[in-house]
Amino acid sequence: DYTTWQVYQARAKEHTMPLRVYAMLSASSPKLAEMLDVGVIKDTRDQLSIRSVKIYADGALGSRGAALIRDYHDRKGHKGLMLENQATLEALITQAIRSGYSAHTHAIGDRANRIVLDSYQHVFKKAGGRLLRNRIEHAQIVHPDDIPRFKTLDIIPSMQPVHATSDMHMAEKRLDDKQLSGAYAWQTFLKQGSRVAAGSDFPVELANPFHGLHAAITRQDHQDLPKDGWRPTEKLTREQALQAFTVDAAYAAFQEYKLGSLEQGKWADFILIDQDYFTVSEDKIDDIKVEQTWIAGELKYQR
Template identity: 75%
Template sequence: MKLFVRLVLLLCSSAIYAQTTLIHNVHGYSPTQKGELTTFTTLVFKDGKVVKTGNDSIIDEFPQANKIDGKERTLLPGLIDAHGHIIGLGNNLLQLDLRGSQSVNEVGKKLQAYAAQAPKGWITGRGWDQTLWPGKQFPTARQLDEYINDRPVVLTRVDGHAVWTNSKAMALAGINKDSDTPPGGEVIRLNNGQPSGVFIDKAEQLIVTHIPPATDEQRQLALNTAGKHLLSLGITSAHDAGIEYATWHLYQQRAKQHTLPLRIYGMLSAGDSHLSEMLKHGVIKEKNDYLSIRSVKIYADGALGSRGAALLEDYHDRKGHKGLMLETQPQLETLLKQSFSHGYSAHTHAIGDKANRIVLDSYENIFNKVGGKLLRNRIEHAQIVHPNDIKRFKALSIIPSMQPIHATSDMHMAEQRLNNEQLRGAYAWQTFLTQGSKIAAGSDFPVELANPFHGLHAAVTRMSRNSQPKNGWRAQETLNREQALRAFTLDAAYAAFQEYKLGSLEQGKWADFILVDKDYFKVNAAQIADIQVLQTWLAGNLVYQR
């Protein structure tokens, strides 16, 4: 009998070891809950979770583990993008991509080529940016008509805060000289008062509500496409900033089927007509941490590039114009109260200094009336903040959810839109960290490319990919490499109530990690953006290999 027991114990021990994997010969780095950066050469994980990290001496502790030689590559925690649009990214990868187009003519040629192979009906695309074109003026429907006039065309600006249409689309939408402009929106008009074809912020709805809705099959394809792309970039978790009712259903369906391609933290879109219904279902949390839905995404203003960001003073390059508030303060406070009453956090888009101030005022008022301060509420973007308001983030426990790549993408445009006084609190990452705020970093894909190493490079250098300006733009706000990595890992996890499950390679946490081709902490700063992901592991499973 004793021999039988010993054999059973031996078999059980072997089974346990068979489930243990050990990756050694790596240059491993991870932030920790204690605020330190730990380094290691060996990572051990079992059943999808971290067992131990350490030097080569721990290898002997796991004699029957499955051993993988890391070949001296660098190992980092899986990166977390704290602000993106997953279905939007998938759609962007599948539709007409206009990013980087240098003129209307270049857009037109891409449009014609795409239309020749696209199914009949509405043509959609995204990525145009008039600030890259000669003259930097908004385009017109007539210019699009020169390329496609027999099918409706709707092209979304790179930031998502404006659409450019042809005349066919406006006709199908019933848009004419007498069409009203909705509050929180702007219809760009010609000298004769006719709509030009560009619709900003809430005026977009005049057009986009007429586009046939996506099918479930299209949403599934967009999710799969985006997931595959994000994993290839080392992103193991993404915060989806504004999901509508159909996507809310889709994510829950895929979570139940265990087929979500990566971890998703979803924010309900405050503008969705089903918001109340979704909130009534309460917080959604999948047991393996693949899906968490516990926040509401609210829009306070527009974007800087389309002059929709709400400012305290006039735009430097458009006198008499201060941008657009998409919600009044009473409306914001109603949405905050509604979110908090269901245990949901509120994550509010605010780019301009006026919008940030009004949002902070709204949070403060509702905290004083009904509470909610402990819900890890966020301001998404927090790009242009009056210096007097930065300290209020810390006082009100508001997390600045910021996208480092925006600073280097926007720097030339921002200096045109704003004067030096307005820029004093712009993209102020180091100022936020110094006062004790945690920054949740992301990219805002597909507004920007999803590659997190572009964001890490921007955070560390405040330079463009070609190392301009020489010493960095407003370089006092740069982050060091450890701060930047933490913002894309542990602090992003904190912003989703997940710091005890994700964001670092500490014992008991999910074994989400990546192997890359260059040492992030040792490579020349200019080369951070060029780092390539070789492998991505999610819950101890290899899900991408280059």
């Protein structure tokens, strides 16, 4: 919102940002045009980056608000709801792109994902902007026919692995097996060459990235159930999961040359942890604790 936009910029100028913030402008803000007119905001210390607009296409799966192509399995005659129609989505995406901003659109149901992909496709033909690293936030339930379109349209699937393990029992009630065939499809996205930007969806879920890494690798909850993981063909390897949470998340924010890995020329942002992520047993990944946090080579937190 406008007030937070002002506060973030003031803090960045005072060098009092306690961590790096990549912020999105709210598409519903009455002052969206005013904020976009200022242009992309990026400070020299990479403490603040504001270069994208967050748009909402549909609701959530649990409340049956996610927009589906077919009826909800547990409520016949109900297909969820779109929060914006396609014309409005296209207008918002166009407005963002013409200001040099990326458009990041929340879409959970397969109908919402299809309409958002259609919207991006139409806007790119008229206004360009395909290379602005636009995203679909969540991309939870995607019709298998639409998954390849993420690659052809250069749309980044910005996904939160804990959603699969938090939602799995509810999702099996809301959707039938056919509807679930493109659900939480991380490995399918990676195999086609898409970069998955992984995150936590805090405050809906806990911010702890090791919960997300555990979910991505095992497709299990904290009780290590189901035994072989839920819809296990979509599991990620440890390397794939770590890349999605680091380098590819940085790529999604235009920050891969500054953040996401420890390399010469990048900011020395890193953590020290109490167990080796690559050798600890899979069921213990979500128990990993952070001992120290360093930002730009300075110790900021010690356990």
